[in-house]
Amino acid sequence: MTAEPDPRDDALETPHWQLDGGPPDAPRHVVRRLPAVTWPVVRMIRDAAPGPAAVIAVMQVCSGLAAAFGLFATAGVLTELLAAGPTADRVVAALPSLLLVGSAYAVRGAMDIGVAHAHARITPAVRRLAEERLYAASLGADLAAFDDAGFYDRLHRARDRGLFFLERATDNLVELTGSVFGIAAAVGSLGVLHPVLLPVLLLAVLPDGWAVQRAALLAYTSMARAVVLDRRVQMVSQLATERESAAEIRACQAEPFVLREYRVVADPLRDEDVRRGVAQARVRGIGRALAGAGLAATYVVLGLLVHASWVPLAVAGTAVISIRAATTALNRFVLAANQLVEQGLYVGDYLAFLESAAVPPRAEGVVDEPRRVQLDAVAFSYPESPDTRPAVHDVSLTVERGQTIALVGENGSGKTTLAKLIAGLYEPTSGRVRWDGRDVRLLDRAGVAERVMMVFQDPIRWPHTARANVRVGRHDRVDPAGTALGGAALQAGADEVVDRLPDGWDTVLSKQFRGGQELSGGQWQRLAVARGLYRDAPLLIWDEPTAPLDAKAEFAVYESLRALAEDRTVVLITHRLASVRHADRIFLLHEGELVEQGTHAELMALGGRYAELHDLQARMYADA
Numbered sequence: 001m002t003a004e005p006d007p008r009d010d011a012l013e014t015p016h017w018q019l020d021g022g023p024p025d026a027p028r029h030v031v032r033r034l035p036a037v038t039w040p041v042v043r044m045i046r047d048a049a050p051g052p053a054a055v056i057a058v059m060q061v062c063s064g065l066a067a068a069f070g071l072f073a074t075a076g077v078l079t080e081l082l083a084a085g086p087t088a089d090r091v092v093a094a095l096p097s098l099l100l101v102g103s104a105y106a107v108r109g110a111m112d113i114g115v116a117h118a119h120a121r122i123t124p125a126v127r128r129l130a131e132e133r134l135y136a137a138s139l140g141a142d143l144a145a146f147d148d149a150g151f152y153d154r155l156h157r158a159r160d161r162g163l164f165f166l167e168r169a170t171d172n173l174v175e176l177t178g179s180v181f182g183i184a185a186a187v188g189s190l191g192v193l194h195p196v197l198l199p200v201l202l203l204a205v206l207p208d209g210w211a212v213q214r215a216a217l218l219a220y221t222s223m224a225r226a227v228v229l230d231r232r233v234q235m236v237s238q239l240a241t242e243r244e245s246a247a248e249i250r251a252c253q254a255e256p257f258v259l260r261e262y263r264v265v266a267d268p269l270r271d272e273d274v275r276r277g278v279a280q281a282r283v284r285g286i287g288r289a290l291a292g293a294g295l296a297a298t299y300v301v302l303g304l305l306v307h308a309s310w311v312p313l314a315v316a317g318t319a320v321i322s323i324r325a326a327t328t329a330l331n332r333f334v335l336a337a338n339q340l341v342e343q344g345l346y347v348g349d350y351l352a353f354l355e356s357a358a359v360p361p362r363a364e365g366v367v368d369e370p371r372r373v374q375l376d377a378v379a380f381s382y383p384e385s386p387d388t389r390p391a392v393h394d395v396s397l398t399v400e401r402g403q404t405i406a407l408v409g410e411n412g413s414g415k416t417t418l419a420k421l422i423a424g425l426y427e428p429t430s431g432r433v434r435w436d437g438r439d440v441r442l443l444d445r446a447g448v449a450e451r452v453m454m455v456f457q458d459p460i461r462w463p464h465t466a467r468a469n470v471r472v473g474r475h476d477r478v479d480p481a482g483t484a485l486g487g488a489a490l491q492a493g494a495d496e497v498v499d500r501l502p503d504g505w506d507t508v509l510s511k512q513f514r515g516g517q518e519l520s521g522g523q524w525q526r527l528a529v530a531r532g533l534y535r536d537a538p539l540l541i542w543d544e545p546t547a548p549l550d551a552k553a554e555f556a557v558y559e560s561l562r563a564l565a566e567d568r569t570v571v572l573i574t575h576r577l578a579s580v581r582h583a584d585r586i587f588l589l590h591e592g593e594l595v596e597q598g599t600h601a602e603l604m605a606l607g608g609r610y611a612e613l614h615d616l617q618a619r620m621y622a623d624a
């Protein structure tokens, strides 16, 4: 019988699961913050849909003018209707003003329809542009950022909340500007009718505004506290529902473990949501009660003014309509402003991510095909790594063009990290990586990347066609007849894989699409090797390229590699020491440090770690 594991014993339970700290920056004053949060949304709208934005601005001005005109015309109607004389005469006298009121409302209606049409074009355009900027920022971020949990949190906030709330903020900005013109029309006419009504009017809307702002603050605070949990729930959701994990979870009987993990993160998340919802409901209730009292006070003051004969009855009648219009517009404004301020915080997260992901510009040194790659006392530590020892420490080595070097060592000894440093994917924490004497940090990033080809241990399985899986190695390479594609596939043994696919190169390699095919681990690896060969760069870095390959494919790949090495620089990482015999120089890493180096013969003669590992492997194969 298996005991249900105790979550407290779980070594995988990291502090990431806990509720995060407090809110980063609470919105204390809506009005003060409004310009700052509005401006980025305005810029986004301007960039995404300048035409519809201009149409909206013009039409909202016209709508506001029509509303003001309608209110003044209403005063005219009431004046005629409340004048002395027979009713029929008064109605006839009021007709011209009535016509004006009707025309004003018709114009306003037409403008509002126009605004709605333009608005419908803006929000999708903003979403489209914001997504592209987010993906560009994420793709442009330094590789090291992806080893930083804080980066993931920011990315998660920007993608899952920032994008969504940027859309909502766009809607609210349109609503806000519309309400501003509505207020201007109503308040303008109210001020002309009797200025004392203006401060009284504020009584009706300020309490509601306070309540909406409080509720917004509660929502944001809660979101900031729960963002890490939220991300964790998504990860569990992926484990529970995605194909990639389905087989192994069943094989390990890990279903209860995944469900337990879900409970551990989902329970506090639910509690947080409930706490927030209850607090918001309380705040809104208080706000509504105060707003009702404020509106009643407004009408009392109006009654007193009429009673004291300070304002004529017709003006008072129009004032009632103006007050209703102003209250409606002000409520719209308060709601939109508060939501905008709340959404502005998420939009701020989105913008902060774009900024933090931006890589500082370098002196754009031109890069040539490197003839010599040198590492001088290079060290590298992963950000936020609990390991106090650097992943790579004090490594110096040189490799010339036409040479093949091999990096060997136990698991976790720093080989992959070192390879990424050589490729310029990581910047050393100390020391220097130089290409032809020039510090790689000072060279143009794209230029450096252009000259590197890296085949990874766990290459991407692109959910595209077989052709795209290889061509993505250098997607802009001109190869209309597919000669380079065929050559790379042949060298990697990927041609045999493709020959067996139902639609050859056009077969989609993902079961998530209709007609898609799945490959074995070794077949995927052959495609990855073909991708690397297709890239055809002067600096080749192979990180365990042949581990999942069968003996025949492995032999073919090493043959290709030997041929390629003649006019290139090759860095080979492998655990199969038999494969590195012919390397010009072998570097043995241990706990991030270079402990032995030399040719195979030299290292064997040294009788150190390399010789020991080599003999161990040789014995294993001999026994087998």
Ligand SMILES: Nc1ncnc2c1ncn2[C@@H]1O[C@H](COP(=O)(O)OP(=O)(O)OP(=O)(O)O)[C@@H](O)[C@H]1O
Pocket: 147, 382, 383, 385, 387, 391, 409, 410, 411, 412, 413, 414, 415, 416, 417, 418
């Ligand atoms: N993204 C990362 N964030 C933090 N630490 C990392 C990261 N990647 C690797 N490490 C740590 O750095 C050290 C070196 O890892 P590296 O992947 O370079 O080793 P390796 O020699 O390539 O191992 P293997 O033979 O298993 O592929 C290890 O201690 C590992 O735990």
